[in-house]
Amino acid sequence: MRGSADVQGNSRPTEAGRRPSSALRAPSPRERGEGEDIAVIGGGIIGICAAAYLAEAGRNVTIFDRTGICEETSSGNAAAFAFSDVLPLAHKGMIRQLPRWLADPLGPLSIPPAYLPTLLPWLARFWRAGRSDRYEASLAAQAGLMRLAEAEWAGLMTRSGTTDMLREDGSLELYESEAEFRASLPGWAARQRFGIGFNHVEGDALAALQPGLSPRFVKGTFVPGWKTVADPKLLGKAVWAYAETKDACFEKARIDHIEAGQDGVTLTLADGSARQARHLVVAVGAWSHLLAKDLGDRIPLETERGYNTTLPKSAFDVKRMLIFSGHGFVVTPLETGLRVGGAVELGGIERPPNYNRSKALLRKAQNFLPGLDPSGGREWMGFRPSLPDSLPVIGRASQGGNIVYAFGHGHLGLTQAAATARLIRELVLGQNPALDLSSFSPNRF
Known part of the structure; x- marks a missing residue:
C-alpha cells in the first residue's frame, strides 16, 4: 500500500497474551479460506479508527499498510483535536494572502515552480471553493462533522482506555497588529454561530495565558474548548491495541491495485500476490486517489506537505497550543516534546523533503518565543491529503457498493477520525449514516 502507518505482526493479544484458541470462537472468513471480511487499506489514524469501529461491531477486519x-x-501531526476549526481553508484568509506567501520560498505556502502546471486544476477548484455561494454549505457540513467528531472521540477514548492522553488546555491564536486581529473577526463570528466559545485577550490577560511571548503580539484569541493529545503516534497505537483486543489484524503490505467484483474486491499486492475481501475501506491518505482511479473515480486530491521539528520538552514552557495564523504554523506541547510545525508545500508525493522549511519555522518560533532553545530537535515531513473544498471524501465508490472511501481530511485527520469511522461503519453495515453525506460524496467533483 501507499500509505501511512507499524505493528508487531498479526498477533491479537488476549488477557493471557496470546491469540484466543480457535476452539473457543467461530473461525474467521480468512481461516475458512474465504478471504477477508473487511479490508482496510491504510494504517493511519483514519484506518485505525475505522478498523476499531468495525471490529467493535463484531466484524473481522484486517488493515493493510506498507x-x-x-x-x-x-x-x-500537531496533536490537535481542532473541533472549532470549521472554516474551509479557502475562507481563512489564504486566498487573500496567497501573493505575499508565495513570494517567500520558505513562507507559509510554497509551490515548487516545476509542480505548478500539475497543480493548476486543483488551484482553480480551490479558488472556486472560496466563492461566497459555496461558503454556507461547506461551513455547515464541516461544523456538523466536527460536532460528531467531538462526541465520537469522547466515546472511543473511554472505550479504548486512552482518556489520560487528552489535554484540555485550550488554544491561543496570536496577532501582530490590530489590522490582523480585525481581519480575523468574521471568522470568529462564523464560529460563534455554531456555538464555539472564544475570548479575545490582550495585555496582562494575554501574558497570563502564555508567559514569555514576544511583545510584537498585541492581541490573541483564546479558545477554551480546543483540545490536544499527549502524542498523536502514541494515541494511534493505543487505539490500535484496543482494536486488536476486538480481533482486528494487521498485514504489512503495499496494495498496488484494487478491482471490484460481483462478490467482493480483489487486492493486488506489490509482490504480485492477491487478497480477496467482501468489503473494502480505502483510507490511505495522500495516495487514496490513485487507488480510486482503479475504480473509475477521479478525485482531485492534492498533497500538502507539512513540516515540523520536535524539540525536547525543556525547550520552552509552552502552556497550550499556540497558533501563529499569519505565519501558518503552530507550537504544541506534547508528552514527548515541543512540536513546532505547519506551513504548506503543495508539491505532490514524489519530491524529496525540503527541510529548510522546518528550519525557517524554528527561526520564527525563536523570534516569537524569546529564550526558546532550538537544539536537539527532530525534523519531519508528512503528506496531508487535501481536497479543494476542505471537506473529506466519505462515501461509496462508483463501482461496487461494498467499497467505501475515507480520505482527504487535510489538516483534520486526527480531529475527524472517530466521526469518519462511525460513518464508515454505518455504510459498511447498511445503516443510516449519522450525517447527510452528500457534502462528502466522492461524486461531488
Missing part, C-alpha cells in the same frame, strides 16, 4: 500502524503522516 509501513505499519501510525508510522507515517498520522505520527507527526
